[in-house]
Amino acid sequence: MDTIFALASAPGRSGVAVVRVSGDRSWEAVKALAGSVPEPRRMVLRTLRDRSGVQLDEAMVVAFAAGSSFTGEESAEFHLHGSIAVVRAVLAELALVDGCRPAQPGEFTRRALENGCMDFTQVEALADLIEAETEAQRKQALAVLSGALSGRVSEWRQKLVRAASLLEVTIDFVDEDVPVDVTDEVIGLLKDVLSDIQSELRGLDAAERVRLGFEVAIVGPPNAGKSTLLNHLAGRDAAITSEIAGTTRDVIEVRMEVGGLPVTFLDTAGLRETQDPVERLGIDLARRRAEAADLRVHLVEHGGQPEIEVRCGDVVRWAKDDSGVYEDGLSGRTGFGVPLLLSRIEEVLSERTAGMGLTSRERHRDSLIRSRTYLEQAVSGLEDGMSEVDILSEDIRLGIRQLEVLVGKVEVEHLLDEIFSSFCIGK
Numbered sequence: 001m002d003t004i005f006a007l008a009s010a011p012g013r014s015g016v017a018v019v020r021v022s023g024d025r026s027w028e029a030v031k032a033l034a035g036s037v038p039e040p041r042r043m044v045l046r047t048l049r050d051r052s053g054v055q056l057d058e059a060m061v062v063a064f065a066a067g068s069s070f071t072g073e074e075s076a077e078f079h080l081h082g083s084i085a086v087v088r089a090v091l092a093e094l095a096l097v098d099g100c101r102p103a104q105p106g107e108f109t110r111r112a113l114e115n116g117c118m119d120f121t122q123v124e125a126l127a128d129l130i131e132a133e134t135e136a137q138r139k140q141a142l143a144v145l146s147g148a149l150s151g152r153v154s155e156w157r158q159k160l161v162r163a164a165s166l167l168e169v170t171i172d173f174v175d176e177d178v179p180v181d182v183t184d185e186v187i188g189l190l191k192d193v194l195s196d197i198q199s200e201l202r203g204l205d206a207a208e209r210v211r212l213g214f215e216v217a218i219v220g221p222p223n224a225g226k227s228t229l230l231n232h233l234a235g236r237d238a239a240i241t242s243e244i245a246g247t248t249r250d251v252i253e254v255r256m257e258v259g260g261l262p263v264t265f266l267d268t269a270g271l272r273e274t275q276d277p278v279e280r281l282g283i284d285l286a287r288r289r290a291e292a293a294d295l296r297v298h299l300v301e302h303g304g305q306p307e308i309e310v311r312c313g314d315v316v317r318w319a320k321d322d323s324g325v326y327e328d329g330l331s332g333r334t335g336f337g338v339p340l341l342l343s344r345i346e347e348v349l350s351e352r353t354a355g356m357g358l359t360s361r362e363r364h365r366d367s368l369i370r371s372r373t374y375l376e377q378a379v380s381g382l383e384d385g386m387s388e389v390d391i392l393s394e395d396i397r398l399g400i401r402q403l404e405v406l407v408g409k410v411e412v413e414h415l416l417d418e419i420f421s422s423f424c425i426g427k
Contacts (some may be wrong), residue, residue: 001111003029004103005094007087008427014082019090022075022108025099030063032097033090037076040065048078050093057086071108072115109427113408120408121149124173124361128211131426136259136353137209140360149358153202153403156193160375160403163189164396167389178421180417190379197372203357204365209294211360213255213262214349217290220299221307222270229299229332230254251289257322259346261353261400266293271307274424295348297341302326313348315341364406 003023009307021029027037034046043062049055060079069075080086094100109126112118125144132138166182218226231237239351252267268286290296290308298306299319321329321336330337378395387391
């Protein structure tokens with residue numbers, strides 16, 4: 001394959017810029033710019049020059065041997081002064097090295113996958129880590145990137161391979177007496193894996209919300225202080241506030257971190273009966289977004305009732321309590337009750353994520369459900385005394401195959417372009 005290169009740090013002016021090179025011509029590229037290749041994994045200061053001998057920069061250079069790099073290939077990095085001009089000059093010089101070309105989005109990580117340095121779930125986790133905005137997202141991504149999910153799938157696969165092999169022993173002895181009845185052991189192995197898969201599926205929704213973020217809708221009648229509360233949470237004027245009822249027509253979103261969790265607060269249109277067709281559209285949208293939100297903050301005039309049904313986990317507060325009269329009062333103008341509100345939201349969402357699993361995508365769910373279906377068929381057949389052992393064994397193999405799809409060992413080619421297109425060039 002071609003040797004590829006790219007800026008691996010953020011584009012633009014910076015203190016330090018990192019240019020990454022990977023492929024069997026990487027060290028030749030280092031020689032071309034730095035004169036010689038340093039000892040692998042030892043960072044040294046070198047003067048970089050172009051082909052005519054003109055100095056490009058003073059840079060730290062580090063080389064990696066094949067099998068000891070991120071991509072698994074021979075590779076190198078140039079740690080440059082973060083000047084746009086310096087980076088441009090170094091990239092232009094690398095393009096002149098025979099066999100070198102600029103990298104495509106995600107191409108370094110794709111090579112790591114193809115060279116067996118990562119599996120597909122780790123690639124997805126790396127993308128999540130790059131996008132992580134909160135502590136919970138960082139921890140979630142690092143757990144999968146470290147191989148926790150791959151290890152769990154490997155354990156399941158080992159148990160299923162043993163179960164299948166035990167069944168195949170009975171096929172080998174089809175015309176003779178089987179030395180030992182393996183049914184109980186096979187059922188036990190299958191049920192162990194099924195229990196783990198079911199547990200992972202139960203925690204998938206929570207893990208997905210951590211990855212994508214929770215939505216908290218602020219709902220209530222017009223002039224209940226919803227927009228003022230949103231502005232207080234955002235620390236800026238994200239929404240227009242006015243004494244005129246019906247000012248908010250669209251849903252305004254503010255994303256922030258609550259207790260390490262990503263949360264998007266939604267300011268919605270005031271809920272009331274109206275003849276204004278535009279306002280009515282806003283109210284309909286507000287109801288739909290509130291319905292789909294993970295929880296709702298109901299702002300209610302003192303002595304009144306919430307405009308929509310209060311669900312488990314929802315928070316109800318007396319609106320516009322600027323003087324702090326009520327224990328359950330809330331004021332976006334003065335901030336009264338806001339810390340308690342955030343604390344309550346954190347408590348509710350933390351409870352919902354307590355049992356989250358390692359899987360967090362619809363693709364993961366599909367593979368787990370398919371695997372579970374095949375394994376349940378095998379267990380049912382064994383418990384019913386089914387004699388077609390070859391069919392039961394095939395069910396187990398199909399269950400294994402779906403787990404291999406999960407970690408990207410088979411049938412993921414159609415997903416690769418989509419996944420890697422979201423990566424930056426230097427990854």
